Amino acid sequence: MIEINNKYNINLGSAKGDKHCIQHVHINLKESYTMTSMKLFNRLSEDIGQLLEKEENYDMIIHVGEEEEMKEFKAHSLILSARSTYFKSALNNNWTTKQHDGKIIFKKPNVSPKVFQLILKYLYTGVINFHEQELNETFDLLIAADELILDELKDQIQEHLIEHESTQIQQNIVQVLHIVFGHNAIIFQKLQEYSVKKICNNPEILFDSSNFVKLEKYILVELLKKDNLGIKEVKIWQHLIKWGIDHTPCLANVKFSEWTITEFNALEKTLHDCLPLIRYFQMSSDEIYKQVYPYKKILNKQLRRDIVAYFMSPDYQPKSLLLPSRSGSHLDVESKLINNDCCSLLEKWIKKDDKLTTNNNRPLSYDWKLIFRASRDGYDAITFHQNCNNQGACIIVAKITGNQNERLVGGFNPIGWFDSSGQYSAAPDAFLFYIENKDLNNAKISRVLPYCASKAIFQEASSAVNFGAPDLRISNNCNKNNSSFFNTTSFYEYSIIIGNFSVIDYEVFQVIKKENSRERKKSAHEC
Incomplete structure (x- = not known):
């Protein structure tokens, strides 16, 4: 028997013991110790706080604020010196004066009495209540905490604002931007990053705000750079x-x-x-x-x-500075596999421009509508055809297994998929492609051979995607087998050799050319 002779009078059983039982006792002891520690801390905090409230044995008078709003606070230099490096320096470097009775006099005119009272309570008790403060007061508190070198409090204030005041920040976004950009960037680094990210992800909160026109120019410039x-x-x-x-x-x-x-x-x-x-x-x-x-x-x-x-002119290269295209949830194609730059390259290939260069600044010429994603809708061929048949021209993009590089394969089906028990469809504009590690400069394209255009697409229900003989096939339940295949050796240009693979995920986009106003007017007139 293992016995512990202490006030808990615990018997742990046999020497071999039940490990679960021993672990349980250890946890109970730890929890009991933690609860006791918390109680002791709370009592200590209350007792020290009483020194501040009752103004007992104080040796320091702090004048806070200016003129009519100035208020006196009675404090204990030993506590302030121990809790704040700012006050420690002030007391050690003759920033103070002494009255004839020995009381230390310190002046702090650039902080409001209300904010200083919160800080003083924090220094004595380690407690501060954010929920009773207005947003402006919380920012004033943050500025004061930085000046008084209260790093822990500064971090806690920013975390509170981000976690609990996001609605207030959003509703007062212009005011918040003026605060976080108008002071030392280091003070408000977390809040500044949070606010800018919030705007980038949801720009309407700023641009549709009635206060947008009140935004300072230097802040607007910083946002336009994003x-x-x-x-x-x-x-x-x-x-x-x-x-x-x-x-x-x-x-x-x-x-x-x-x-x-x-x-x-x-x-x-x-x-x-x-x-x-x-x-x-x-x-x-x-x-x-x-x-x-x-x-x-x-x-x-x-x-x-x-x-x-x-x-x-589509080939004209502007002499003015070309900035990168903006990206974001409002602008990107809805895809987990490709981005706008990749779509831009595929659009060039649809237009039979096989150059690998992409003009990142041109808007996309097609609407890319996601009609199928295997990881969302299912990997079976039946679900594929239910979603993709009779949708017209489509792009298929698949992320495949293999070496350590990220590999994308796919193709352009200009006529779409149809119900069929197995027959070829002519598609002279069809092409296949391969992209490794998102390197568009080394992407490969393989167009259907002119004399094989009548067999560009093989329509069958038993597999999802089938280009050629097949040159590219995405099999039924392609994530569970290696039956998918990509070798352009039959009906497409001989340029891509991959072999068999399984599929991690694949997406299908319906691509429809956007009409400009002239084309819309012409169509309306013809109707």
Whole structure:
């Protein structure tokens, strides 16, 4: 028998013992110790707090605030010195004075009495109640905590704001941005990163805010630099023009139809730092004509020439600075496998331009509608055909197993899939592709051979995807077997040799060419 002679009088049983029993006792002892420790800490906190409340044996008087709002706080120098390196330095470096009775006098005019009272309570008790504070007061508290070098409190305040005040931050986003950008960036680093990420993921909270026009220019410039600002570029332009007009006083009472070169020059001066950050070449020709062209006089001559030439000639390379396309949930194709750049390359191939270079700044020419994802809808061929048959032109992209590199295979089916027990369909524009490690510069394309175009697509219900003889096949339940196959040795150009594989995931997109306004008018007229 193993016995412990202590106040708990615990008998642990045999020497071999029950490990579960011993572990249980250890946990109970630990929990009992922790609970006791907490009780002791709470009592200590209360007792020390009483020194502050009752003002017993104080040796320090702190004057907080200015003039009529100044308030005296009685404190204990030993406690403040132990709890704050700021007060320790103040007391050791003669930042204070002494009265004739020996009381230490310290002045802190740049902190409000209400905020200082919260900090003083925290220094004495380790307790602070955020829920009783207004958002402005919490930010004031954060600024004061930084000045008093209370790093633990500073971190806790930011975590509280992020975890519990996200709605308040969103509703007061302009005010929050002014605070987090207007002070030392190190103080508000967590909040600044959180606020910017929030805006990039959900730009409407800022751009649709009634206070958007009150945003300071230097903050707007920082946000416009973000490549992941998930909002259509034309909307950014519209809001920017609205902001610029509001910040240009001479435009207040002048109708746009009456603007002269004087008004355009005034707006250009206001927006001078913002205009180079707009991704003009990511807009459509319709958006340029309807939204940007009316304000063309605020753009420099080279940019104007570039915009006109760019949308008139697909091969034109602008001389103006080309910024990366913005990305984000509002802009990206709904895919777990490919991004906009990959879609741009595939669109070039659909248009029979087999160059590997992509123009990242051009908007996509097609609507990419996700109609099937195996990991979401199922890997069986029946489900594939239920979702993908009779959908017209489609792109299939599959992530496959194999070596350590990430490998994508796929193809363009310009006619779509149909119900069939097994027959070929002609598709002279069909092609297959292979991309490794998302390296688009080394992507491979294999087009159907002209004399084999009548056998480009094999329609059958027993497998999901079948191009050629097959040259590419995605099998039924392709995640559970190695029956899928990719070798362009039959009806497609001899350029891709993969062999058998299993599929991790695959997606199918219905691709429909976007119409511009001229095409829509022509279609309407013909109808």
